[in-house]
Amino acid sequence: RDLEEDMDILNDSYKAVLKTDSLSEMKTELTTMRAAAMDAMKATPPKLEGKAPDSPEIQEYHKGLTLLVGQIDGALKLADAGKLPEARAAAEEFKQTRNTYHKKFR
Numbered sequence: 590r591d592l593e594e595d596m597d598i599l600n601d602s603y604k605a606v607l608k609t610d611s612l613s614e615m616k617t618e619l620t621t622m623r624a625a626a627m628d629a630m631k632a633t634p635p636k637l638e639g640k641a642p643d644s645p646e647i648q649e650y651h652k653g654l655t656l657l658v659g660q661i662d663g664a665l666k667l668a669d670a671g672k673l674p675e676a677r678a679a680a681e682e683f684k685q686t687r688n689t690y691h692k693k694f695r
């Protein structure tokens with residue numbers, strides 16, 4: 590999958606996560622988001638084309654996705670514990686990460 594596809598998947602599943610009243614749907618969509626974020630790590634954003642894999646910019650890009658995966662895992666843990674409102678509140682916080690890293694790399 591290319592980066593745009595991963596981002597489109599992140600986007601669709603994120604909308605579903607914020608909207609659903611079903612714990613099992615939330616878990617499925619969070620798991621889909623996690624896989625898309627992990628796959629996005631293999632891509633190079635068009636803006637960073639030509640940068641070395643160990644350049645500060647690529648490292649920063651990976652840091653953003655690692656942060657998002659950590660936040661997704663936090664929300665998954667709450668969903669696994671049956672805490673739907675708390676899981677949704679945790680998912681709301683992904684927006685900050687998305688916006689911060691879109692400003693840098695999108």
Ligand code: HEM
Pocket residue numbers: 592593594596597599600603634635649650651652653654657683684686687690691694695
């Ligand atoms: C909940 C989290 C996120 C959502 C919902 C999201 C969603 C999106 C969407 C809808 C696009 C446009 C895709 C398209 O052109 O079809 C996009 C592009 C992009 N996003 Fe995200 N994003 C998220 C997090 C992140 C993070 C954490 C990073 C980097 C660390 C990132 C980096 C990018 C980049 C580089 C593009 C441009 C891709 C390109 O033009 O090929 N995104 N994102």
